[in-house]
Amino acid sequence: MIEWLLDGLLVLALLITAVAVLASRNLFRAVVMFIAFGLLMALAWVRLQAPDIALAEAAIGAGLSGVLLLDAARHLGYNRGGPPK
Amino acid sequence: MIRVLGVVTMVVACVVFAGFLGLAVWQISGAPAPVNLPGLLAENLEASGVEHPVTAVLLNFRSYDTLLEIGVLVIAGIAGISMARTTSLEDPDLRTSDSLLYALQRWFVPLMLLLAGYLLWAGSDRPGGAFQAGAVLAASGVMMRLGGIPMDFLRPGMLLRLGLALGFTVFLLVAVASALAGEAFLAYPEGFAKPLILAIETVLTFSIAMVLLALFVSAPVNRAQEPEEGERG
Numbered sequence: 099m100i101e102w103l104l105d106g107l108l109v110l111a112l113l114i115t116a117v118a119v120l121a122s123r124n125l126f127r128a129v130v131m132f133i134a135f136g137l138l139m140a141l142a143w144v145r146l147q148a149p150d151i152a153l154a155e156a157a158i159g160a161g162l163s164g165v166l167l168l169d170a171a172r173h174l175g176y177n178r179g180g181p182p183k
Numbered sequence: 184m185i186r187v188l189g190v191v192t193m194v195v196a197c198v199v200f201a202g203f204l205g206l207a208v209w210q211i212s213g214a215p216a217p218v219n220l221p222g223l224l225a226e227n228l229e230a231s232g233v234e235h236p237v238t239a240v241l242l243n244f245r246s247y248d249t250l251l252e253i254g255v256l257v258i259a260g261i262a263g264i265s266m267a268r269t270t271s272l273e274d275p276d277l278r279t280s281d282s283l284l285y286a287l288q289r290w291f292v293p294l295m296l297l298l299a300g301y302l303l304w305a306g307s308d309r310p311g312g313a314f315q316a317g318a319v320l321a322a323s324g325v326m327m328r329l330g331g332i333p334m335d336f337l338r339p340g341m342l343l344r345l346g347l348a349l350g351f352t353v354f355l356l357v358a359v360a361s362a363l364a365g366e367a368f369l370a371y372p373e374g375f376a377k378p379l380i381l382a383i384e385t386v387l388t389f390s391i392a393m394v395l396l397a398l399f400v401s402a403p404v405n406r407a408q409e410p411e412e413g414e415r416g
Contacts, residue, residue, distance in 0.1 A: 117193065121193070150310045150312065152310075153311065153315040158314070158318045165399060
């Protein structure tokens with residue numbers, strides 16, 4: 099029961115963060131949501147008994163991609179669509 | 184209104200996608216697997232030279248895939264460096280005055296280096312391995328870079344090229360050597376599997392860290408467009 103609850107919450111949080119990444123107008127917020135999504139995804143891999151992929155996801159997916167995306171977002175200006183401030 | 188419509192469309196698309204995904208999972212779980220892969224792996228694990236099944240697959244049974252993967256990474260790193268403006272690679276005034284970052288870095292960098300070494304070693308009998316270790320190594324490099332510690336090896340030159348190509352080269356050399364010695368391409372000789380895998384993993388770790396770090400460091404710095412960099416932080 100508690101495991102189903104945990105998995106359900108994890109899936110829900112994954113969906114919410116994924117939608118937040120796509121729907122956010124602010125690039126900085128989108129990147130932060132992407133990092134949160136990556137960390138939750140790592141947890142999901144742990145729940146699926148794939149600790150190797152969880153490690154890779156946390157280190158590369160959330161960590162380094164997050165840093166690179168933050169860098170890119172800063173160069174693009176934080177507001178999607180409009181000219182950089 | 185348009186925003187609401189967009190969200191509704193997105194939700195509907197997600198639900199449809201989830202439905203198809205569920206259907207696929209249902210069908211897959213119904214059909215029996217044609218080959219018993221876990222069983223096959225468990226039978227041959229002894230011959231692979233390592234105790235962890237994932238590492239055995241990545242570095243022995245399907246090492247061709249890993250070889251191509253590191254090739255792709257090296258190409259990506261070269262592309263990233265060639266896009267860079269060389270000035271950003273030697274940027275003395277990037278040094279931060281953030282005392283919190285400086286303090287954190289003094290504690291974290293040695294720990295992260297230790298963790299990278301552990302992950303590399305752990306790959307032989309439990310979760311871990313070259314890619315994870317390389318990512319952690321690169322992350323500690325990113326931290327050092329943010330703290331403004333000079334890293335001369337990242338300037339375009341011999342050391343950078345060597346570091347980028349090392350993993351792929353050693354991997355390819357082992358593969359070709361085993362092919363020339365009369366065995367199949369990428370088949371490790373009997374009894375040498377573990378040392379060879381360990382050597383390959385070590386150089387892979389360095390190269391992966393180098394590629395990821397080079398990608399981060401060579402991101403362009405447009406100072407002309409944003410004179411006050413700290414403002415938006």
